[in-house]
Amino acid sequence: MGSSRRARSAEPSSPYTPHRGRIERVEAVTAREKFFRISPVAQTPPPHRPGQFFMVSLPGYGEAPFSICSPPEPSGAFELCIRAVGNLTRALHRLEAGDIIGYRGPYGRGFPVEELRGRHVLFIAGGIGLVPMRPLIKAVTARRERYGRLILLYGIKGPDELLFRDELDRWREAGVEVEVTVDRPHPRWKGKTGVVTTLLPPLELDGASTTAVVIGPPVMYKYVILGLGDKKISGQDIFVSLERRMKCGVGKCGHCQINSVYCCREGPVFRLSEIRHLREAI
Numbered sequence: 088m089g090s091s092r093r094a095r096s097a098e099p100s101s102p103y104t105p106h107r108g109r110i111e112r113v114e115a116v117t118a119r120e121k122f123f124r125i126s127p128v129a130q131t132p133p134p135h136r137p138g139q140f141f142m143v144s145l146p147g148y149g150e151a152p153f154s155i156c157s158p159p160e161p162s163g164a165f166e167l168c169i170r171a172v173g174n175l176t177r178a179l180h181r182l183e184a185g186d187i188i189g190y191r192g193p194y195g196r197g198f199p200v201e202e203l204r205g206r207h208v209l210f211i212a213g214g215i216g217l218v219p220m221r222p223l224i225k226a227v228t229a230r231r232e233r234y235g236r237l238i239l240l241y242g243i244k245g246p247d248e249l250l251f252r253d254e255l256d257r258w259r260e261a262g263v264e265v266e267v268t269v270d271r272p273h274p275r276w277k278g279k280t281g282v283v284t285t286l287l288p289p290l291e292l293d294g295a296s297t298t299a300v301v302i303g304p305p306v307m308y309k310y311v312i313l314g315l316g317d318k319k320i321s322g323q324d325i326f327v328s329l330e331r332r333m334k335c336g337v338g339k340c341g342h343c344q345i346n347s348v349y350c351c352r353e354g355p356v357f358r359l360s361e362i363r364h365l366r367e368a369i
Contacts, residue, residue, distance in 0.1 A: 102337055105144050105189030106130055112184055116168060117248055120215070121180050123167045124157075125188065131163030132190075136197030137223035138328055138356040141165070142336045144189035145182075148175040152336065152351070154219035154328075155193060158226055168218045168250065194336040195355050198223050198300065198326060206298050207235035209290075209320075211311055213242045213283055213303025217250050219328055220302050228261040235296065237263040242283025242303070245269050246276045283307065287314035294319030302328045308369045312359060322360035329355050329368060 107128040114122045132141075135155050144150035151173075157166035171180045182188070200223065208227060212220045227234050239258065243249055246269055259265050266286050268279040279286070283303070299315050301308060308327060315325055329350055334342040338352035345367050348354070362368040 102191065103335065105142070105150075105191050106132065108188050108190050110182055110184050110186050110188065111164065113182065116250055119172075119248075120168055120170050120250065122156075123169065123179070123182075125165055125167065125190070127163045128187065132165070132193060134159040135165065135193035137200060137226055138197035138219055139193040139195045140219075140336075140355065141167070141190045141192040142194065143167070143179070144191075145175060145178050146189075148178045150189070150191075150334075151175050152194075156218045156221045158222045158229075168215070168221075170215055191336060195351055196353060196357075198356050200226050203227060203298055204233045205235070206324075207293065207296050208237050209292065209297055209299045209315075210237075210239040211283060211287075211299065211301045211303070212239070213307040214244065214248065215250070216302035216304070216307075216328075217241060220300065221251060221254070223300065224258060224263070228258060228263060231262055238290070239263055239265045240283055240286040240290075241265070241267045242286070242307075243267070243269055245271065245273055282310075284310045284314050287311070287318070290318070292318045292320070294321075297324065299325045300327075301325065305330070305369075312369065322363055323358055325359040327357055327359060327362075327369070329357060329362075 108125040109128050110123055111126050112124040116122050140152045140154050142150050143153050153167050153169060155165050156168045169176055169179055171177045210220055210224060224239065227237060255265050266279065268281050268283060268286055269276050270282055272280050297320050299320050301311050312325065334340045336351050338349040343350035346365050348365065
């Protein structure tokens with residue numbers, strides 16, 4: 088009885104109170120991104136779905152949403168890939184294995200992995216958009232026989248921003264058709280050059296049997312969606328992940344509101360057909 092009482096008292100009493108997570112591993116992925124593997128100190132978080140996020144905090148620096156970049160594990164461990172762009176993210180980059188962070192979640196609506204079964208899946212990622220896409224790709228390659236063609240189109244500004252380089256090779260070995268392009272020519276880059284939308288026109292697809300997943304910077308969406316329309320992929324079969332400034336993670340503060348839609352609660356994953364009418368969304 089005493090132990091159960093202590094266990095209950097160790098759990099946050101409010102959805103706004105973070106759990107404690109211990110950093111198992113930190114690795115530099117690029118000059119601006121670091122990879123973190125984190126294990127819960129006490130309570131194991133609920134299993135997450137690809138596309139969901141955690142609110143991550145550090146005392147004295149604040150809290151921000153970060154996409155989960157790993158599939159769910161029984162231990163509750165999860166992985167993040169964080170770009171250093173502000174005070175909180177730079178402080179997180181200074182942490183080492185063994186340090187403690189706070190986290191809440193997982194939050195949001197993820198990708199309906201079960202709906203992809205039996206279909207061709209086209210992944211289109213721009214820049215750090217590959218981070219929330221990673222768990223979805225890992226989920227479908229783990230059950231490769233359940234899906235048709237798997238195609239990844241990945242666009243980055245330059246070769247120094249390439250994420251998960253080794254995993255791209257493993258995904259190719261697992262049967263994913265991987266195409267990577269950089270925005271501008273670079274002396275160290277021997278691959279394709281141009282924005283990610285330049286990879287779409289030569290691609291032969293059966294639009295009626297294809298589901299597209301699009302994650303990237305806001306400027307990318309409009310042109311990718313036009314290209315997917317040319318491939319006869321319906322808005323019902325196009326999933327996007329929208330980035331909005333989130334604060335609470337539970338649909339209370341309104342920071343992430345798009346018209347009447349709360350991105351943290353009803354998204355961040357949406358079908359294009361759900362949000363096409365929202366002027367601020369795409």
